[in-house]
Amino acid sequence: MARWRELARRVGMKVNELCRVEGYRVIWLETPAARAGERSVYLSAGVHGDEPGATSGLLKWAEANEAVLKAGAFLIFPCLNPVGLVANTRVDGRGLDLNRRFHVEDDPVCGAWRKVMQGRRVKVGVCLHEDYDAQGIYVYELSWLPKGWSGEVLRRIATQRLPVEGRRRIEGRAAEGGVIQRRRIPEGLPGMPEAIALYDMGCGVSLTFETPSEFALDYRVKAQAAFLKVVVGMARGW
Ligand SMILES: [Zn+2]
Numbered sequence: 047m048a049r050w051r052e053l054a055r056r057v058g059m060k061v062n063e064l065c066r067v068e069g070y071r072v073i074w075l076e077t078p079a080a081r082a083g084e085r086s087v088y089l090s091a092g093v094h095g096d097e098p099g100a101t102s103g104l105l106k107w108a109e110a111n112e113a114v115l116k117a118g119a120f121l122i123f124p125c126l127n128p129v130g131l132v133a134n135t136r137v138d139g140r141g142l143d144l145n146r147r148f149h150v151e152d153d154p155v156c157g158a159w160r161k162v163m164q165g166r167r168v169k170v171g172v173c174l175h176e177d178y179d180a181q182g183i184y185v186y187e188l189s190w191l192p193k194g195w196s197g198e199v200l201r202r203i204a205t206q207r208l209p210v211e212g213r214r215r216i217e218g219r220a221a222e223g224g225v226i227q228r229r230r231i232p233e234g235l236p237g238m239p240e241a242i243a244l245y246d247m248g249c250g251v252s253l254t255f256e257t258p259s260e261f262a263l264d265y266r267v268k269a270q271a272a273f274l275k276v277v278v279g280m281a282r283g284w
Contacts, residue, residue, distance in 0.1 A: 047073065050124050053108055057115045059122075065158045068139050070128035072155060074162060079119035085167045087281050088249065089274065090123040091174040093145045093240055095130020095138070099257045100174035103270020107278075110271065114278060121166070126155055126240075146237025163247060170281040171244035171252040174270055180258035182211035183269055184224035188231070188245040188252040195251060195280055196225040203272040208257065208265045251284075253277060 054061045054075055064072040080086040091100040104124060108115060125131055129139035137143050138155070147156045177184075183204065185196035200223065204210045210224035219226045231242055238246075245252040255273045257266040 075122040084119035085169040086119040088171040092125030097176035099266030107271040107274040148243035149238035168249040171249040173241045176259040177256040182209040184211035186254040187227045
């Protein structure tokens with residue numbers, strides 16, 4: 047959080063308090079262009095606390111891209127589940143999976159999030175995660191584009207140490223080349239994930255990126271930052 051505040055000061059981002067959870071401040075940041083109402087790129091990590099590659103990767107990318115942050119419209123949620131991050135648990139301090147609660151208006155975190163997001167114009171949404179079952183990187187993409195973004199992004203960032211996930215089914219969904227793409231919001235969900243709530247609010251491309259949590263943390267952090275670099279570049283002209 048100290049590093050986020052330092053960075054925010056350097057690039058002119060506003061630090062806002064979303065809520066407080068068990069003594070932790072949950073913050074979100076916005077750049078001046080996002081504040082002025084420009085269509086924004088949304089970046090989020092740490093909804094699941096046991097996925098530190100995501101929270102560290104987002105910070106790594108942000109610290110290496112100050113000029114991009116200064117010029118662009120960004121909304122950033124660096125860690126929506128600080129209690130989980132400290133305790134290394136998927137769930138929050140109440141034992142709840144936040145990523146099934148983005149429809150809940152009276153949830154202290156997700157309800158506050160819904161208020162902040164109401165009426166905002168988000169063109170690209172990125173939710174960063176990690177997966178214990180994964181053997182490589184993969185993306186869950188919600189978009190209407192005939193050819194999604196994810197295949198190209200994965201090709202550009204895959205390495206020998208962190209290859210593209212080869213499974214044809216990931217969590218029950220058909221995947222190809224590490225990409226699961228959906229145009230419509232799936233029915234019968236057990237609860238509302240952040241990425242689907244964003245898409246439901248009109249975000250054109252919603253990407254959930256996953257790194258394999260059993261691999262070395264350093265490679266995962268680098269892959270998360272590399273993913274953001276490519277996606278933000280693609281979002282610029284879109
Ligand atoms: Zn996750």
